[in-house]
Amino acid sequence: MQSIPSPSAPTLTRLADALRRAIGAENVLTARSDLMVYECDGFVIEKNSPDIVVFPRSTADVVKIVKLCNEARVPFVPRGAGTSLAGGCLPIGGGVMIVLMRLNRILEINYRDRYAVVEPGVVNVHLTNALKGSGYHYAPDPSSQGACTIGGNVATNSGGPHTLKYGVTVNHVLGIEAVMADGSVIQVGGPAEDPLGLDLVGALVGSEGTLGVVTKVWVKLTRNPQAWRTMLAIFESCDHATQAISEIIGAGIVPAALEMMDQGILVAIEAAFNFGFPLDAQAILLIEVDGLDAGLDQQRDQIVELCKKSNAREVRLAKDEKERLKLWKCRKQAFGAIGRLSPSYCTQDGVVPRTQLPHILRKITEISAKYGLKIVNVFHAGDGNIHPILLFDERDAAQVERVLHASNEILDACLACGGSVTGEHGIGVEKIHFMQKMFSPDDLQAMDNLRQAFNPGGNLSPMKMLPTAGGCGMEQKHPGRRAAL
């Protein structure tokens, strides 16, 4: 097994000095206490501190950083807000972390041609806020949208509740400027659709920082819908709720969002937000249809009927915009409420064909019992994108071990019914060992070929996404420091 050689202390000292000279000392961190902040993202199971953290303020700064890292043969990894959940910005082997949060300007908004140009550190919701009153918004709305950045969204191809109807990040990115692993700058795509040549935008989105460091993004703007109908369907069993999902999708209705929350998570959300959720319900569906006001009552009635057919106890309608926004606040901040349930949690991310939702939820219940772990569910049901949340205490090594095993079993079950091990969080380091289960050696060879074309030296984001990246047949070992250790 080949691993990344850790850079020597003198090399790092020289590099840090050179970086200070190149981009200003105020944009470089090297003190151990400062670096601790950057030792993990939202995936807390594994941690490793970078040796140096830098904050570029321009594309030119990123170029200088990348060139200096290459000269010193020190690996580098880009990072946005660090909200990702699969360890995509874990600095394996240390090295330099390029934090793009200070590249945070909205450069242009063009309503006639429906695009905006932003720097990667722009927080997702800041773009939508900047569009308020224009009748447009930026459609991808990950639950972390108050913190996560557009650059990070591009890296992980983020989704969100409303991607059921509106699509994920890749469907909304027109162009990218990126600094390549060798320090060259490329622009792929731009304001117009169908750019010349290969769809490198499609290749870069979701590449988890392994193909380039994104420094500018052209995104599509989406018209706001004229009206909404938001419903809360209450069920006595998870089976009935998943059955309703199947009925709605099967009937050819594409809601704007179709989210499920089970009792475990409802208790925490209710304690945090006092919405008035029925705590005796086993599951609720949050269903939103949007579009022309003229067609919505008909769609709403159809959905209510399908829910009732699937034994919904009650279907409530959000009575006004205020109630609707409160419902969405509850859903999007559900993760924040989990702190009430346990000291640590691991959010899993798997996908199954939508008709397999009843099966996979039963499987999760079995796995929860088998490992004696509490698992709660809040997820994008309409896409078949499950988010079981495994509750544990990271100070207990035995629990951490059980969480890893239970997670693996859930994801294996997703694969067994024709699904995927990640719908929107990414592979990162967390799921690298699943790549060989999901893809053939030839598939992985083709992926490695693509990475080699962009990132031949492997100095950019080493040991991520592909089991072969940065090492020959690297075994799945948890490369960072375990949370519990």
Added chain:
Amino acid sequence: MTTSPTTAAEVVAAVQQARAKKSPLQPVGGGTSLQFGLQSSAPVEQLSLAQLNRVVDYPARDMTITVEAGVTMQDLATTLAKEGQRLPVDVPQADRATIGGVIATNWNGFRRFGQGPLRDFVIGIEAVDGNGLLFHGGGRVVKNVAGYDFCKLLCGSLGTLGIITQMTLKVRPLPERSAWLACGVNDAKKAEAMLAALQQSAVTPAAIELVSGSVWQQQTVLSELKLTPQNFGLLVLLDGTTTEVLWMKDHLRREWREAGIVNPLMQDGTAEPWPAVQEFSAHVDSPLTVQASVVPSGVLPFVAACRKRDPDCSVIAHAGNGSVFVRFARFPDKGLGELLMGDLQPAAAAHYGHVVILNAPPGAAITHRSMWGGEAPLGVMTAVKRKFDPFDLLNRGRFVY
């Protein structure tokens, strides 16, 4: 010579043979877009995907379908319609055009404005690269970020990175009702104002088509639009439930009345487009057909540039997306290269776009540079090509590299 494999394994064998013989291959679907891009510089052996034409899996309630590359768009539509579903990508010559070819050429129909581009519907792909490697990307679920997105990378790659053998598509329900509204617009300024207004309208069209030129003047069903070589026709497609379509029809008529359009032409209750809307670019009687991709506000300036060179050209634009198709009435006197480099590429580039050839006479002299004149990171594209097809077997010389 043509080989016609019936399985992906036979495609692998054909690529390995080509590699051994060092002879290039041209993957062919229905043969409707063989003029797309440049013509191969070397004598080629064709590899037909026509016999890879099975529906592999169609779990209709999951709203996905997995098919082989040689399935024609018409057969695909028929299969999906039985379950009340569709792939909302309308292509010319649908009885011949295959889904593999449509993906390889990144063909987008007029419904792109309301339904999104073709690339958004491809969620899984299988292909054989120039090394003979059978590889997959994506999967069979609608949301999936595991691994690099080969679905996007292969979409529009013109078969130069891999011969597409199979794909999984996300599909949509068929609309309950469709209606077209059309009006004549006197000049470019007014047309631009109406296009911009449509983007702000409460109406949510499935398609916004701008047409002009003799092809449209000859359409008797459009005669009420009183089209001349100087004016334009604006065609709007509304898809949805009956309630939605009726509301939109009413609302749009009201908006247009305020803009001075009193009696728009209507075609209600059928999904069929007006003749020529779908088939426009397929007509081979035109000596030259090009497609430009520009920003939406660049559509009218680009059309003006084309009319300046050929006042008798005919145009249809998916105006909400900036895709412009132009059929020239005559071949340019000074040659194709001069037309592209002198006028069309700069006119498109001024609006962040570029032009590709859809149809030109055999032997029309054209250089790589004039064909692929736009700005693009060719270095990275070439590096990708070399990894996927190191012997340059697949569609040699036809694409940007």
